Amino acid sequence: MKRIYYISALILMAVSFASCLDQDPKDQLTEEEMYDNATNIYVNAVATLYNYIGGSAESEGLQGTGRGVYDYNTLTTDEVIIPVRGGDWYDGGFWTNLYLHQWTENDASLYNTWTYLYKVVMLANKSLAMIDKYDYRLTEQQKLVNNAEVRAVRAMFYFYIMDMFGRVPVVTSYDTPHTEVRQSGRSEVFRFIFEELQSVLPYLPTGKSNKEGNNYGRVTAPVAYFLLAKLALNAEAYSDDNWIDGIRPDGRNIFFEVDGNRKNAWETCIYYCNKLAESGYTLESSYAANFAVNNENSSENIFTIPMDKNLYSNQFDYFFRSIHYNHGGAYGWASENGPCATLSTVKTFGYGTAQEDTRFALNFWVGKVVVDGKDVVLDNGTTLEYMPLEVKLDLTGSPYEKTAGARMAKYEVDRTAYSDGRLPNNDIVLYRYADVLLMKSEAKTRNGEDGTSELNEVRSRAGMSGRAATLENILEERLLELVWEGWRRQDLIRFGKFHQSYDLRQRISGEENGYTTVFPIPKRTLDLNKNLTQNPGYHS
Amino acid sequence: MRNLHLIPLILFLMGSVTVGAQVQHTRELQDTLSVSGSTEVIDQKSFSKRLANNALEVLNGQAAGVNVTVNGADRMAMLNSVRVRGTTSIMGGNDPLVIIDGVTSSIAALSMIYPADIESFTILKNAAETAQYGSRGASGVIEVKTKKGTGGGFQISYDGNYGFERMSDYIEMLDAPAYVATAKRLGLEYNDGGYNTNFFKSITRTGGVQNHHLAFSGGSEASNYRASFGFMDHNTIVRSNDYQNLVAKLDVTQTAFDGRLTGNFGVFGSSQKAHDLFDVQKLFYSAAVQNPTFLDGPDAEGRWRVNSGASQINPPGLLLKEKNDAKNLIFNTHLRLTYAIIPDLKLSVFGSYSYNSNELAQFCPTWVWAQGNIYRGEFKSEDWLGNVSLNYRHMWGIHHLDASVSGESQKQTATGFWVHAKGITNNEFGYDNLGAAASRPYGGTGSSYADPSLGSFMTSITYRLYDRYSFSATVRADGSSMVGEDNKWGFFPSVSAAWDVHKERFMQSQRFISMLKLRTGYGRSGNLGGISSYITLDTGQPNGLVSAYGSPTVTMAALKNANPDLKWETRSTFNVGFDLGFWQNRLVLTAEYYYSKTTDMLYEYDVPVPPFAYDKLLANIGSMSNQGLEIGMSVTPLMKKDMELNINMNLSFQKNRLISLNGMYNGMQMSAAPVTPMGYLYGAGQKGGDNAVLYQIVGQPLGVFYLPHCKGLVDDGHGHLSYDLADLDGNGKVDLSDGGDRYIAGQATPKVTLGSNISFRYKNFDVALQVNGAFGHKIFNGTALSYNNMASFPDYNVMKGAPERNIAGQNVSDYWLESGNYVNFEYLTLGYHIPIKSPFIRSLRVSCSINNLATITGYSGLTPMINSYVVNSTLGIDDKRNYPVYRTYSLGLSIQF
Structure with a gap:
């Protein structure tokens, strides 16, 4: 009989064990806890995305770190070079290859850049799902503005993705099955981004993002205007689904619906540039003020990465x-x-x-x-x-x-x-008004108008004499004014110069068709999703 | 009486034969199981003679299939290096389970136990033997039995030794005259500080090591105790690197109710202080390549000079001022009550509690790090374990039955908190006043809590017929809180059988063979060692600090892709072996073949982004196999009253293969990259540019060298030679990236390992020599690649001979891939038993030892004894991080009263 007691004791133990195996984390939040009220929905679904504008790890962050978006848009141009200096900066030829356009689909940094950009897109998609799921904790208006801000951030990241990789998948839902992740043509992605930004604009806060306060570091309406102007200015390249055939659509024939009017690319660019002027942005009297230690009050900076050595972990390595x-x-x-x-x-x-x-x-x-x-x-x-x-x-x-x-x-x-x-207090300048003036000057020029006043507004602030707004002068001015600010690759492509020989660089073989104006889809990405195909010119 | 001498020998090799002779109540179940297993017991006789600073050194080379890397004095590296039959999981859980007197413990705790307190180690390798420990024992079990009271009255013993350590070899770099002459000859600008410093000498010293251990025991058969106290102090050859360890231990055994109830109670406490090096690689790298004309210390203006172009190093003397201290406190206690309900049926209740506290403190002064850097962290864990088992043992006639059921529950609470601070204006406080630091940036301060739990049930049965045929079977269920909701429980059966052929009648007639046993087994076990709590949950954790509503706000996000379907990683093992003895076991041969396969292997698979937000997903998909042959040989060619010679040798052949990392998960084909880099070179010009050398490749052993091929050296057109790399795929372009012109050039883990011990006794003198070896693996000599690179000269100094070799290049290739074969003479001990006739002193022994006597190898680097076993980023790569080779000379005294 005794034995039976013991055995039943064991069985009793068994039952108690089984319930011990549940998990209730104390140092982590469940989903329900993360979005438990309207404030936390904003913090954990919207504001959380701003952690990814800057970065502290390689290939993370739009600027400030190495081997990421900035390096691929800057070290690949005639603007900057990292020479091999004896035992330093050889690094397997990575930097030299960027300069010479000899990157390959196997580059780990390219894959890391892709996953960084799409990570933010997918986290934004998750945020949208959470805003929907917990919308009973929000007012109608709160839901609209939260949703709009997340979509604006997502559109911004799609802008960088499309700019670098051309034909990319547009994924707008967090639970998209992997089998449905397929590439869209570049023009389609471009249109998607453009229209997303347009449709969320009415719900975005109108304040200045570069100033400390409620809008600090956020994608506000002026930031969206800036992106829309950039998109329109590059519409020729972005509408070109086959960028190696030597034929590029003409911006005068690319049309957008803007506030009920049909405008061509250049007019559209000018329209959004004007919106920024209307929003109160002006050139700082001093160029250097935009990059000062305390540059949060610049009247020129539109979108910055907030920096504070005691608070944020965003780095500025350059x-x-x-x-x-x-x-x-x-x-x-x-x-x-x-x-x-x-x-x-x-x-x-x-x-x-x-x-x-x-x-x-x-x-x-x-x-x-x-x-x-x-x-x-x-x-x-x-x-x-x-x-x-x-x-x-x-x-x-x-x-x-x-x-x-x-x-x-x-x-x-x-x-x-x-x-x-690497942890200074100067906010990193991503978008600023001098660029807007030069965009407007260029759009006017390309549209057959005179862009001289905008060009010379920028030049005179620098104390330089006026010049005629020719395309050549404008490209040169963009270097002089915006040097090392991350725009050079895009500018050279728009002016058709990126795939030419320049500086110490000889055009590489096959590059004459312009295939290097778009980076290859990383090989690893292709391996993991058989629906995707490589961009032209890169064998896979 | 001859056989009496043999007992230690057999003990050492088999365990199986003699385990029965040292029956303990608590070990009955396992005794019967091990008849059919290949349990290896290392008893104290085989290690008590040598100088060993900790129990891990003792294990090294003693048992087939057990590897410990004792590389320099890097304690952490050693703790992570213990492997039983290699690596079976990629994610983790490859550390063998350590059980000290029945209490679940850790390798760290084992390293703190004083070797003189250890009675024996028992290594369990096959699934049938480790079954009783379930998932915790999936990677092998090291059972440690500590010494207990003997019940033979009061005894007291002292063991102690004192030794010193000297650097015996280091990498010779150009000295100051040669450095200056070379720079002049090449027309390079250089700095001449006017001194001639050997920085390896300046960062090292004569190290010292001392151990003292006192134990006393007493009582009777029915009630006895043993208490011991040990102290170890070890100053390594590197200045600022030392260890101290204090241990205390008490064991009490009491029987009651006419011997029906036995109680064992034990407490163990240890306190260890370590002054580790903050950055081992940077220190030795800096010592090697620092400009030899600079002073080892500040110059007249108080500046520590370093070539400003040498951005990857610091003055070695300054690096020694960095602090990396740890205090580890372990307390554990256990109680076991065994009650014989009827003589054949015993109920055993076991409970244990362990408390582990780890305090870490780091300090980097402003001389090395702008604004300094301070870190404090405390990590504590409490472990509760309860086990109830019922054992039935019965013999009738030719039958022998042993059966048991047991249930076990284990609960851990692990907490931690840590602070990073910087912004200090002086270096006086070290890490002792965090308030003096201006900034504690986001992410540097945190705390954590986890409470994983584990539940198990086991039933096992062993049947023996004629004391010759033995068969046993075990079924166990393990449940863990860490796996997915629907996969909490895993079921792991095992079976084994043994045949003592020698006991058969037909064997009785011959005298030639004195032992012949055959055994085989098959079993499965689960492993979750690679994962942590809450990994299946989609939870939010701080992901950064942003401005929200106008003020700095910490936001939350999921930091990983959660996999709610995680389940147990399973390992199946098959083993078959024999034990064969000749001439009254003067020659004993054992052999065992095993094959194990890990399935549902946990791995962080690459997943497509999008639709995933993160590019890794932990899942159970892949598989890996390990197989090997373990051969043991023991010969006693000489055995006389005054003279005895024993030679023991074990050889392990091992083969690992990563079978697959592909499969389906929720309808999605998942895979790992075909080649995944695991180990890179560091140092000047090596930062992240096609400088990976070690890879994980499906179809290959874990850790293979996948390298460009160097056809030779060619003139680089600038007066130097460079590595001429082959265009392996013949596409007209040399592509050094992962998928490019590379080939599999060898494996990093040895194919064969050797452990061998020779002991000789003449009257009261004894000599013991331990020889270990490893064969069939490669080492990438990254140290030579860096130190021969004339392109970095004179910013970085180069090796002696480098100017003559005249190579300017830092591309990795098979040029510096070398065979890692070696035979190492681990120690030589000479001992003398002083024949004292005293009523008080029962035994007195003095000894002297030399550790790390000599190495025979064709490897051109400093030492081939780098990490060749543990699969991590340093596996097989000799990259500027080796301690200079040192030798220990020691004297020992052992007295028993």
């Missing part, structure tokens, strides 16, 4: 990675001595000539560097001197191996920054 070791050392930081201006950029700025553009000194360190009233010296006691004209693709063995090239000086140096200068 200064750190550009300046010479001893230059960083003079601030008490480490630095990486990498990127510098290309020869063609330096020449465009008129470096060393009597006509040197005033913005050259604002954007670049050249010659001797003075920190705290003292010349920065090299290890051997001689003065550090940046040599803008000594740039070569491989500087190994050159006497200027470590000193060749003009270095980034765009942002005011924040001496209180953490992490070797």
